[in-house]
Amino acid sequence: MADTKCKLIVIDGLDGSGKATQTKLLCERLCAEGFQARTLSFPDYESDGSAAVRMYLGGQLGESPNDVNAYAASSFYAVDRVVSYLNSWGKDYRNYDYIIADRYVTSNIIHQMAKLKASERDDYIEWLYDYEYRRLMIPEPDLVIFLDVDPAISQQLMRGRYHGDDSKKDIHEGNVAYLKSCRKSAAYAIERLGWTVVKCDDGEKMRSIEEISDELYSIIKH
Template sequence: MGKLIVFEGTDGSGKSTQFSLLTRRLEARGVDFRTMVFPQYTEPSSALIRMYLGGEFGARPSDVNAYTASTFYAVDRFAAFRKVWGEYYRNGGLMLSDRYTTSNAVHQASKEPEQDREKFFAWLYDLEYRHMGLPVPDLVLYLDVPTELTGQMLRRREHDTHTHADIHEQNMDYLRRCRATGLQAAKYYGWTVIACAKDGKMRSIDDIHSEIFLRVQECLKEN
């Protein structure tokens, strides 16, 4: 089997930027790898996700319970593994993924009461890794950012890209719960937490990248 490294974090945590920086650095070093970004919005397997995020099942994230919504995302990942990257991974390839099963642990588990979240974490592990046969990540980099800062980054992104926030990104209370849940999930699953803010301000992009690259190097050296 190959290696699977996953970037995770709440909306507005800078995942896409850090993901891009890592891929460029690995390319410059001649490392062979492939990338995936979830959800696969242009693929038929994401149809239910697009309907959910577009508010067709309800205007609030809580209108679709954690277990139901998780299956939408799980099916999209299963399709990608079977059609796109499974053979490469099984033959020893390095996969980098922007979001993965980990996203359900952050965004969907936040709908559950705090005392019930570990039950959900265990169910999610069984669903995607054991029953559906998706690979367990070798390294999950969880980018942790205070919600007030992620809110600022989301509004700036909307302005710069002329896009409209989905039902997750519009709900700041939901994003606060996601952050707390993400840290709870990181502890439960053993993820690597990258603290992206210091003294109430975001660390520089290069500073965060340096820490991420160090963790990736350590992972790639492991047998």
């Protein structure tokens, strides 16, 4: 796996930070330049591999994210990824130039590590890396880009998406206290794991989609 030429680039961030938008644009730009590139998006809601994730996010296992512990929920998402790897993109990873993923193992770190005490974070990261990259053998990313958005601004974007109807949010999106702890766990991961941060707002509003896309492009071409 280590000798593949394919670059796996992960775009992560908190909810509503522009991951899907930027993943698509980056892939389109690379394809226009003649590279063989594709996107991935996790969870893969269309797949049976995400069944447990859908139960969890839909509140069937408890109304609070904390009703399912970090390790149990992380394994739901890990199953979704390895099923998709085996079923869909494993072969592409051996042939393509770029795969751009909207969320990945990194999302477990942001959203599940948030359930643990600060003193438990390093153990969790060690366990997760061992489980997903070494035991399940899905590839490690070449680059992780974290889209950083002020939470007040991303909440506005989310409201736009659901047209003000909060009942459409999943159990993560609807829990503000939980989202705050996710921000802290992301800040820890950025430092500890060396993720590349792209600031997506100017303190008052979002930067333009094109401006952010240009910055992402220059990072991956660097």
